[in-house]
Amino acid sequence: MVIVMKPDATEEQVRQIEALLKKLGLGVHISVGTERTIIGVIGDKRVLADTPLELMPGVDRLVPIVESFKLAGKTFKPEPTVIRIKDVAIGDKKIVIMAGPCAVENYDQIMQTAKFLKSRGVQFLRGGAYKPRTSPYSFQGLEEEGYRLLAEAARETGLLVVSEVISLASLEQAVKYVDVVQIGARNMQNFQLLREVGRMKIPVVLKRGLASTIEEWLNAAEYIMNEGNYNIILCERGIRTFETYTRNTLDLSAVPVIKDISHLPIIVDPSHGTGKWKLVTPMSRAAIAAGADGLMIEVHPEPKCALSDGPQSLNLETFEALVQEVAKIASAVGREW
Amino acid sequence: MVIVMKPDATEEQVRQIEALLKKLGLGVHISVGTERTIIGVIGDKRVLADTPLELMPGVDRLVPIVESFKLAGKTFKPEPTVIRIKDVAIGDKKIVIMAGPCAVENYDQIMQTAKFLKSRGVQFLRGGAYKPRTSPYSFQGLEEEGYRLLAEAARETGLLVVSEVISLASLEQAVKYVDVVQIGARNMQNFQLLREVGRMKIPVVLKRGLASTIEEWLNAAEYIMNEGNYNIILCERGIRTFETYTRNTLDLSAVPVIKDISHLPIIVDPSHGTGKWKLVTPMSRAAIAAGADGLMIEVHPEPKCALSDGPQSLNLETFEALVQEVAKIASAVGREW
Amino acid sequence: MVIVMKPDATEEQVRQIEALLKKLGLGVHISVGTERTIIGVIGDKRVLADTPLELMPGVDRLVPIVESFKLAGKTFKPEPTVIRIKDVAIGDKKIVIMAGPCAVENYDQIMQTAKFLKSRGVQFLRGGAYKPRTSPYSFQGLEEEGYRLLAEAARETGLLVVSEVISLASLEQAVKYVDVVQIGARNMQNFQLLREVGRMKIPVVLKRGLASTIEEWLNAAEYIMNEGNYNIILCERGIRTFETYTRNTLDLSAVPVIKDISHLPIIVDPSHGTGKWKLVTPMSRAAIAAGADGLMIEVHPEPKCALSDGPQSLNLETFEALVQEVAKIASAVGREW
Amino acid sequence: MVIVMKPDATEEQVRQIEALLKKLGLGVHISVGTERTIIGVIGDKRVLADTPLELMPGVDRLVPIVESFKLAGKTFKPEPTVIRIKDVAIGDKKIVIMAGPCAVENYDQIMQTAKFLKSRGVQFLRGGAYKPRTSPYSFQGLEEEGYRLLAEAARETGLLVVSEVISLASLEQAVKYVDVVQIGARNMQNFQLLREVGRMKIPVVLKRGLASTIEEWLNAAEYIMNEGNYNIILCERGIRTFETYTRNTLDLSAVPVIKDISHLPIIVDPSHGTGKWKLVTPMSRAAIAAGADGLMIEVHPEPKCALSDGPQSLNLETFEALVQEVAKIASAVGREW
Incomplete structure (x- = not known):
């Protein structure tokens, strides 16, 4: 998942989110762009399923990277099911x-x-x-x-x-x-x-x-x-x-x-x-x-x-x-x- | 309900439908247009709920005239429910x-x-x-x-x-x-x-x-x-x-x-x-x-x-x-x- | 076209519409149902293209019977165009x-x-x-x-x-x-x-x-x-x-x-x-x-x-x-x- | 913009993209996740408008981070236009x-x-x-x-x-x-x-x-x-x-x-x-x-x-x-x- 921060998000707000993610055992990757900072989240996002990160101060929105299903997907099982x-x-x-x-x-x-x-x-x-x-x-x-x-x-x-x-x-x-x-x-x-x-x-x-x-x-x-x-x-x-x-x-x-x-x-x-x-x-x-x-x-x-x-x-x-x-x-x- | 006949429907086909509707106790009103004949059906159409008239020979389609709900409608009860x-x-x-x-x-x-x-x-x-x-x-x-x-x-x-x-x-x-x-x-x-x-x-x-x-x-x-x-x-x-x-x-x-x-x-x-x-x-x-x-x-x-x-x-x-x-x-x- | 009247439309209103249609050279077919009266209109409806019949007193809505296109339709030309x-x-x-x-x-x-x-x-x-x-x-x-x-x-x-x-x-x-x-x-x-x-x-x-x-x-x-x-x-x-x-x-x-x-x-x-x-x-x-x-x-x-x-x-x-x-x-x- | 790589993308493929982006004058931020690698792109993405990065080997899809409009947006002009x-x-x-x-x-x-x-x-x-x-x-x-x-x-x-x-x-x-x-x-x-x-x-x-x-x-x-x-x-x-x-x-x-x-x-x-x-x-x-x-x-x-x-x-x-x-x-x- 990628967390997109607001254009006016502060460094302090980025650090708060980093701290929260690390506490939950997730890896964090911060990328400071010309207009916005984005935060890459690494690890099993199911621990976040019920944490509305969108509402943390400074967050604009979340962008899912990996599909939300697992067992039904080809990553889980590449060959066709008969x-x-x-x-x-x-x-x-x-x-x-x-x-x-x-x-x-x-x-x-x-x-x-x-x-x-x-x-x-x-x-x-x-x-x-x-x-x-x-x-x-x-x-x-x-x-x-x-x-x-x-x-x-x-x-x-x-x-x-x-x-x-x-x-x-x-x-x-x-x-x-x-x-x-x-x-x-x-x-x-x-x-x-x-x-x-x-x-x-x-x-x-x-x-x-x-x-x-x-x-x-x-x-x-x-x-x-x-x-x-x-x-x-x-x-x-x-x-x-x-x-x-x-x-x-x-x-x-x-x-x-x-x-x-x-x-x-x-x-x-x-x-x-x-x-x-x-x-x-x-x-x-x-x-x-x-x-x-x-x-x-x-x-x-x-x-x-x-x-x-x-x-x-x-x-x-x-x-x-x-x-x-x-x-x-x-x-x-x-x-x- | 109005039954719209195909442009090439025969008189015989119109008469078949008329007969079926009358047998079911419904009133029938036939209107011969320049391109098509339409048949108005009069009475409680619930007797037709499971008769696919669309499939009778010569029928093009059905056009509902009265809404499909009764009890929820204003015709049934004009004043607002509190x-x-x-x-x-x-x-x-x-x-x-x-x-x-x-x-x-x-x-x-x-x-x-x-x-x-x-x-x-x-x-x-x-x-x-x-x-x-x-x-x-x-x-x-x-x-x-x-x-x-x-x-x-x-x-x-x-x-x-x-x-x-x-x-x-x-x-x-x-x-x-x-x-x-x-x-x-x-x-x-x-x-x-x-x-x-x-x-x-x-x-x-x-x-x-x-x-x-x-x-x-x-x-x-x-x-x-x-x-x-x-x-x-x-x-x-x-x-x-x-x-x-x-x-x-x-x-x-x-x-x-x-x-x-x-x-x-x-x-x-x-x-x-x-x-x-x-x-x-x-x-x-x-x-x-x-x-x-x-x-x-x-x-x-x-x-x-x-x-x-x-x-x-x-x-x-x-x-x-x-x-x-x-x-x-x-x-x-x-x-x- | 079929004109569907409101449940409470009066006979006078039906007659007004009939008169208007006849003045425009169209045929009229009136069908009095148990809940509503409907009026079938016969002839070339293009004369009605800019007459908002929906607004005539007593009218609920209009139901088109014939498709709105002519030259592109099969009625006009049944065999495929090559x-x-x-x-x-x-x-x-x-x-x-x-x-x-x-x-x-x-x-x-x-x-x-x-x-x-x-x-x-x-x-x-x-x-x-x-x-x-x-x-x-x-x-x-x-x-x-x-x-x-x-x-x-x-x-x-x-x-x-x-x-x-x-x-x-x-x-x-x-x-x-x-x-x-x-x-x-x-x-x-x-x-x-x-x-x-x-x-x-x-x-x-x-x-x-x-x-x-x-x-x-x-x-x-x-x-x-x-x-x-x-x-x-x-x-x-x-x-x-x-x-x-x-x-x-x-x-x-x-x-x-x-x-x-x-x-x-x-x-x-x-x-x-x-x-x-x-x-x-x-x-x-x-x-x-x-x-x-x-x-x-x-x-x-x-x-x-x-x-x-x-x-x-x-x-x-x-x-x-x-x-x-x-x-x-x-x-x-x-x-x- | 974030480039999401396929689960089976190679390091070589990631490096190719990095090289291309840098040649275009853009900043690059690579984040290796548990399932996929993602690449954050930093700078004015308009230089990419006609480069279909989706088709580079190993790329799964692109995720826009910044909105596609500029002059119409609040980032460009925060106060309302009268x-x-x-x-x-x-x-x-x-x-x-x-x-x-x-x-x-x-x-x-x-x-x-x-x-x-x-x-x-x-x-x-x-x-x-x-x-x-x-x-x-x-x-x-x-x-x-x-x-x-x-x-x-x-x-x-x-x-x-x-x-x-x-x-x-x-x-x-x-x-x-x-x-x-x-x-x-x-x-x-x-x-x-x-x-x-x-x-x-x-x-x-x-x-x-x-x-x-x-x-x-x-x-x-x-x-x-x-x-x-x-x-x-x-x-x-x-x-x-x-x-x-x-x-x-x-x-x-x-x-x-x-x-x-x-x-x-x-x-x-x-x-x-x-x-x-x-x-x-x-x-x-x-x-x-x-x-x-x-x-x-x-x-x-x-x-x-x-x-x-x-x-x-x-x-x-x-x-x-x-x-x-x-x-x-x-x-x-x-x-x-």
């Missing part, structure tokens, strides 16, 4: 697809979808049992029954299952039924939930928050990893911007950025990222071309009857075409499908 | 101030602060027992002991207490100690927590989410009201934008907007809204001038020792000056302090 | 690449770059003669001499040339030397410049503004087309968001959106879109995968000596690798390179 | 109001408005002669005739005149008629226009760009000041965010920020900042309470006939009430009206 669940690997050469309806509605819907997906080589069945909805008057999900139906479909088809948890109670239910839990965008900074998922050691898809920077996202992963759970799959799903034509702005640059600074695998959800089914296939191609390890796609046998997010769901035919197009891109970037 | 807790009224002529440290640290800190605040006429003591922090390596709060210390300070001084809840477990604890619970920006769409606060009927400060529109904010209030709890105090605390000089961008326009479309009282938190103590006093004056019913301010007897958010905390002297300045603005806009 | 300049076609099956240094610096730099690009099959040489720079203390470009050097390099290599214009004066110079002028993000709403480029009929790359919606972008194109110049190549180059890790957020979803609602060709500039050379290749692959018709890339023989934007420039070796990777993606999506 | 035009001072104790219609339409409209404003103590008449409009089909202004009508109204009433310039040609016209030129949000980074306004030494209202940070705004001022024109009045007019209820998000925090880091006066335009006339009065009160030196307000004798921006214009009665409310706030913050 997560293995049964016979599926995420973050390896083969692309992974997680697909299914936004919300689990009933046995027929989920079985029909699951069988179709399995026949097309998809690895994961996704489906919501608890649905966070903007309005209290919208369908909120089948809750535990939803998880149960997913597990049943998984058992009959051999698919793996991923489903969202929105609270400690839903997490406790979910772990009985699913292979991977998902923490949605709205809960990316539900720190209690992050910690509990960390303790449970269950693989987790961690979606990026609507208004979260990449650094905050990796700090959310850090909460989980700090409890000993390293099985984290990051999922870019769009951020909120001024553009209203799309539901969110899918930030595909996050894919190569994550590959550059973190060892965790990353997938992309173009269904939520765009909010329009017509954009899902081109943005799926783009995601794989950008280097993503997989996709999460909303598929519904009859989108126009879907109880949630119908407008962004593909039907079975358009999904099948998507898989074929994505396969070609995977091959063009040296991946497999 | 919330009364013991002898304090929020939303009435007198301005309300909620002040205290970001985090409760120990008995001395909270008692010294409470006595000072009481002597300056402040109505509410605030302080965090559970702190949502971006990094897992930062101080996370005293948890239940924090609530207990707040309650003790309240008992000794006669102040009311407001403190944040971050989960069902913390809510169950909090209601034993505090007068008002706070739902923070990160939990504004933690719908389970909203519903439970709704059932408990305890007064609640509902902060606006970092990336939430005013409409989504009122929908979050709707979740609480839908369970029968109407004691909601909205709190504007800044939204996330591209500007990095301030921690967030305090959206003071939200104050007159809320006054125009909702009956709920609204306060402003310029401490989180700006992230810099130097900006807190001018933005407090501005908030009251814009029509806010009160303020939430971070005050710490020694900001430079604060375990959380020191850089945005006022010390006792600067807070005292703030109160005097705010009092003048209150009087200039026909309010009282 | 722009032909000498033997190069933009918007056709073959991908187009425009490459070169951010700023033209001297003869050697631009000739070395041009020869290399030509040998790799690139169609367009780009280079800035006038550089809009945030700080007045940064290099501002060689001005007319820059255009001259580009033209010389074009003549010797057979490349086409594209270069930015920032004012009427620079436009007058540019047309003497270049094949395509570029309107940069900061000038996307410099309406006088748009009109003049429209009158000159010279092909133009129109970059999206930093804070411009897709609709505003197409309206900027409309200014040019309204003067009779249809040779417009749209260029997505990133929008401003809260994320600071990348210089801008490259909005690749804009590519399939433009393909869906406009007939104009679209290219992508991942150099400005990300601001980091390491991200340029993956985002180039993604752009072509998303359906872009081409790329605009910053290449410099020695990026670390570049007078402008060095950190986002590729050197000749990395650019060569980019072209090979992009070629594979082009083929995977049925395009050619 | 701009005097005839008998009016901007930035002094007395609040300044600039008011008038969005667009000048005809003699009667502008004279009626001017006389009314003069009788209410307003100092400046504003009105647009050139109107930048999103759509080419909207009214674009009376051009030179607009300036002439403003000058005529000024002569008859004794008001000062401010009007927007959008190009060099309009600037040349404007200086013959107006006291203050305005550079609008869309032209905040039209650097050629900034420079020419700088050379002309005419007082200028510099509006903040829609997507401009405070630092970029002050750099735009720097362009003008660098040519010798110090008569700059900054004007906050709202930034673009995800919130759509208001036309823009008025960033009032910018007022105390500017007061903290710059010596230039700042006014606020709540008409464009909110886009809704109902919000103009509360946000005007808030602006003055936040410390603004004045206001720019759209007033039209008959907003519902306005050819531009009617929905955000006040009529004469509501404007008169605004002035009275603002006067009370001015007095509450120790200013005068």
